Amino acid sequence: MTILDATVPTAQTGMPVRSPMVRFLGRSGAFWRLLARGAVMLMFTLGIYRFWLTTDIRRYLWSSTEVAEESFEYTGTARELLLGFLIAIAVLVPLYSAFFLLTLTLGQIWSVLSIAALTFLGQYAVFRARRYRLTRTVYRGVRFHQTGSAWRYSVYAVLWWMLILLSLGIAYPFAQSQLERFKMRNTFFGSLAGRFDGSGWHLFVRGLVLWALAVVPFAIGAVATILAIDWNTLISAAPGDDKASWLENSGLAGAVVFAALTGLWLLLSFAVLYPAFQTMVLRWWVSGLRFGDIAVDSRLRMSQVFGVYARFLGYALVFTFVVSVALMIGALALAAVSRPLDASYKEIVTTLLVLGAYVASALGYSTIYQATVKLGLWRCVVETLDISNTAVLEHVTAAGEPASPVGEGLADALNVGGI
Amino acid sequence: MNAPEMGISPVAARGIFFDGRTAARQEVAVELASAALRLRADDGTILAEWGYDELETLSAPDDVLRLGRAGNPSLARLEVKDPQLAAAIDERSAPVDRTGRIERRLRDKVIFWSVAATLSLVLVAVLGVPLLATALTPLVPYPLERKLGAAVASQARASLDNKRTGSAFECGNTENEHAGRAAFDKLLAQIEAAASLPWPLTVMIVRRPEANAITFPGGHIFVFEGLIKNADTPDELAGVLAHEVGHVAHHDGTRTVIQGAGLSLLFGVLLGDFVGGGAVILAAKTILRTSYSREVEAAADTYGVTLIARTGGDPRALGTILLRIAGTTHPGPKILADHPDTRDRVAAIEATATATPGARRALLDQTQWAALKAVCSRV
Numbered sequence: 054m055t056i057l058d059a060t061v062p063t064a065q066t067g068m069p070v071r072s073p074m075v076r077f078l079g080r081s082g083a084f085w086r087l088l089a090r091g092a093v094m095l096m097f098t099l100g101i102y103r104f105w106l107t108t109d110i111r112r113y114l115w116s117s118t119e120v121a122e123e124s125f126e127y128t129g130t131a132r133e134l135l136l137g138f139l140i141a142i143a144v145l146v147p148l149y150s151a152f153f154l155l156t157l158t159l160g161q162i163w164s165v166l167s168i169a170a171l172t173f174l175g176q177y178a179v180f181r182a183r184r185y186r187l188t189r190t191v192y193r194g195v196r197f198h199q200t201g202s203a204w205r206y207s208v209y210a211v212l213w214w215m216l217i218l219l220s221l222g223i224a225y226p227f228a229q230s231q232l233e234r235f236k237m238r239n240t241f242f243g244s245l246a247g248r249f250d251g252s253g254w255h256l257f258v259r260g261l262v263l264w265a266l267a268v269v270p271f272a273i274g275a276v277a278t279i280l281a282i283d284w285n286t287l288i289s290a291a292p293g294d295d296k297a298s299w300l301e302n303s304g305l306a307g308a309v310v311f312a313a314l315t316g317l318w319l320l321l322s323f324a325v326l327y328p329a330f331q332t333m334v335l336r337w338w339v340s341g342l343r344f345g346d347i348a349v350d351s352r353l354r355m356s357q358v359f360g361v362y363a364r365f366l367g368y369a370l371v372f373t374f375v376v377s378v379a380l381m382i383g384a385l386a387l388a389a390v391s392r393p394l395d396a397s398y399k400e401i402v403t404t405l406l407v408l409g410a411y412v413a414s415a416l417g418y419s420t421i422y423q424a425t426v427k428l429g430l431w432r433c434v435v436e437t438l439d440i441s442n443t444a445v446l447e448h449v450t451a452a453g454e455p456a457s458p459v460g461e462g463l464a465d466a467l468n469v470g471g472i
Numbered sequence: 473m474n475a476p477e478m479g480i481s482p483v484a485a486r487g488i489f490f491d492g493r494t495a496a497r498q499e500v501a502v503e504l505a506s507a508a509l510r511l512r513a514d515d516g517t518i519l520a521e522w523g524y525d526e527l528e529t530l531s532a533p534d535d536v537l538r539l540g541r542a543g544n545p546s547l548a549r550l551e552v553k554d555p556q557l558a559a560a561i562d563e564r565s566a567p568v569d570r571t572g573r574i575e576r577r578l579r580d581k582v583i584f585w586s587v588a589a590t591l592s593l594v595l596v597a598v599l600g601v602p603l604l605a606t607a608l609t610p611l612v613p614y615p616l617e618r619k620l621g622a623a624v625a626s627q628a629r630a631s632l633d634n635k636r637t638g639s640a641f642e643c644g645n646t647e648n649e650h651a652g653r654a655a656f657d658k659l660l661a662q663i664e665a666a667a668s669l670p671w672p673l674t675v676m677i678v679r680r681p682e683a684n685a686i687t688f689p690g691g692h693i694f695v696f697e698g699l700i701k702n703a704d705t706p707d708e709l710a711g712v713l714a715h716e717v718g719h720v721a722h723h724d725g726t727r728t729v730i731q732g733a734g735l736s737l738l739f740g741v742l743l744g745d746f747v748g749g750g751a752v753i754l755a756a757k758t759i760l761r762t763s764y765s766r767e768v769e770a771a772a773d774t775y776g777v778t779l780i781a782r783t784g785g786d787p788r789a790l791g792t793i794l795l796r797i798a799g800t801t802h803p804g805p806k807i808l809a810d811h812p813d814t815r816d817r818v819a820a821i822e823a824t825a826t827a828t829p830g831a832r833r834a835l836l837d838q839t840q841w842a843a844l845k846a847v848c849s850r851v
Contacts, residue, residue: 078533098586099593099739105582112531123497124533126549131582146737157619193497194490194549243495449495451547 075438079117085424092416104134118435121443129189137462145466175469176207181460188456198453201239221268226256242344243449251341263330267322274315281308328358346445352437361429368421376414485557492546524565597738605730609723617726621690632680643677643848652847655840659710666782667717679848683797687716689725697848702797706836711780711790718775724768777824784833787825791818
């Protein structure tokens with residue numbers, strides 16, 4: 054309670070100042086600079102620079118996060134990430150080729166099997182990547198580490214996600230609590246074992262209203278859409294028939310209205326409900342984390358998360374405006390310059406320019422997203438943390454070895470990466 | 473606490489030390505000895521002595537200098553918040569990088585070499601991949617090429633068949649269309665006989681309005697309804713068919729697939745798709761297609777013209793229909809009527825046709841041609 058109200062002390066001197074247990078020290082200007090330079094470098098290196106950018110981002114976030122007056126340290130290097138990626142390529146290229154050839158010679162069933170195999174491999178990578186990140190996280194001269202089988206986690210995770218899909222999201226809280234339990238049970242800070250105390254039922258009860266608001270109107274809309282269509286008329290209608298009467302008789306027109314309304318509701322509810330959902334899940338997750346006697350509690354408020362997204366929207370709108378103006382000027386200039394050119398050169402130049410604009414704006418939005426949403430959420434979560442029993446830290450002994458970066462590489466190649 | 477020894481500089485201040493064995497926090501006195509940093513506990517015991525050359529700067533908040541011992545498996549850390557002490561250590565130790573200057577120089581190297589790697593990848597994509605694809609294409613065994621073609625064709629079908637027209641995607645299957653398909657097969661048989669390819673063609677007439685034809689690997693061809701509608705004589709249709717047979721004979725479809733796979737591998741897998749959507753691959757494919765298709769199309773034109781001449785058809789008809797449908801889609805780049813490419817192509821076709829004289833005969837009679845024109849009439 055007092056921690057929240059306490060003004061953040063400025064300069065730290067030798068005297069112990071009463072400061073919050075958990076603080077975020079980073080300046081957002083530095084993070085913006087890091088991301089902007091990274092975006093430019095990504096563009097010129099067609100993405101090779103991402104290993105260095107990822108490492109920079111993690112170093113910034115880790116070292117800006119302070120618990121009990123000590124900041125975290127990220128000891129991973131870009132070179133390790135590059136190595137992990139190369140290992141992943143060595144594993145995946147033959148695998149992809151094998152699946153391609155099998156699909157070609159033995160039929161479509163293999164493409165389904167390959168998707169299934171890559172899904173499992175993706176979850177395997179998620180767990181291994183977590184192990185890499187934990188073993189590269191050092192706090193007070195002691196590293197974190199993670200035990201447990203990544204394949205078991207992968208089977209667990211895929212089964213739970215299937216259950217989530219089949220239950221239209223009802224299983225989500227239980228899946229999250231079980232998967233988080235699995236992860237935290239295998240997580241250690243030196244000799245101090247972690248665990249997860251969050252209850253799936255808690256999240257379920259809290260999330261029920263949100264679920265009802267999002268899924269029930271969607272289900273009603275979908276059912277209304279299906280009912281509005283007279284399927285017999287639709288199927289029996291001769292293709293040569295007058296299109297207007299066919300539309301009318303089959304009820305397609307009404308169905309389109311229902312479908313549009315459902316879509317609109319989905320979009321609106323997503324914009325409004327998602328930050329609320331995220332607040333709820335983040336708070337529940339953080340408050341369930343335990344390391345030995347150390348307990349964590351989150352005071353994250355919904356308004357903070359909405360604020361984060363509002364900032365993102367503001368920046369994105371300004372950026373969109375700037376990009377549109379630049380595109381218009383560019384198009385006019387291109388039309389003026391390229392008139393005398395050969396048509397195939399014109400196509401090449403246009404393709405390159407369109408691609409450049411696309412890449413630049415994609416990187417721009419991603420930079421804005423990372424600087425506002427990713428950093429904003431991290432900061433909010435950190436600044437609303439309460440930690441108790443940190444005295445235990447004095448007695449933690451070191452344990453665990455640095456793990457290989459292969460999980461990071463696989464996660465990168467399969468596009469399932471985290472932070 | 474203790475008298476300064478010989479060789480110890482006057483700078484001595486406080487730091488925080490973690491010994492790497494436990495997470496216990498220890499306040500220590502930091503002494504700058506002549507060759508090493510000496511960390512002393514309050515009771516006077518020496519906790520660590522790190523040579524200046526072994527020091528390593530570690531990532532930390534802005535106002536903290538966090539030091540470790542390079543190559544040390546233990547994670548012992550010294551944290552210095554006093555800026556004067558930090559400056560003094562930096563001064564004595566070469567590897568300590570308080571301002572990040574060393575890190576920046578290393579980073580510049582990384583940037584330079586990644587840009588160099590990117591450039592060489594782009595060069596390989598533009599120059600190497602087409603050469604490699606040309607070299608690999610003849611090595612693909614026919615059954616595989618055939619299967620590859622079937623797979624690509626079924627994918628193309630999925631994107632072309634919008635199923636809304638309510639009738640079959642393929643023309644020539646209904647009672648009314650059988651005669652048209654028979655006439656088409658007669659035309660095709662003459663071309664196939666003259667071409668004497670070592671493998672059969674699989675030609676499908678598809679219900680699409682564009683004046684177009686697509687050749688896939690292994691002799692799979694789609695002829696669009698719009699092309700048949702636009703053809704005025706059997707020879708014009710035969711001309712386009714012969715051109716497509718040229719693509720089959722030259723394995724152009726297979727080469728394109730190999731090229732695409734090579735580019736996907738190069739940019740998609742090696743670089744990782746950093747903005748999603750395979751944008752780089754798409755661009756590379758467009759550029760390659762634009763710059764290489766001219767030769768490929770010209771070769772298929774020459775092949776087609778000589779082939780038609782051998783069947784006894786009018787070799788100039790390909791040029792006539794090209795001029796008519798110019799401006800609509802065609803395999804390869806879009807061609808506009810006033811575009812030099814089309815005019816050049818037609819001129820080249822004329823030249824080849826003049827150089828290959830031959831006896832003329834009608835490829836189809838009037839009734840057969842009328843039936844063929846109605847091959848997509850449905851019912």
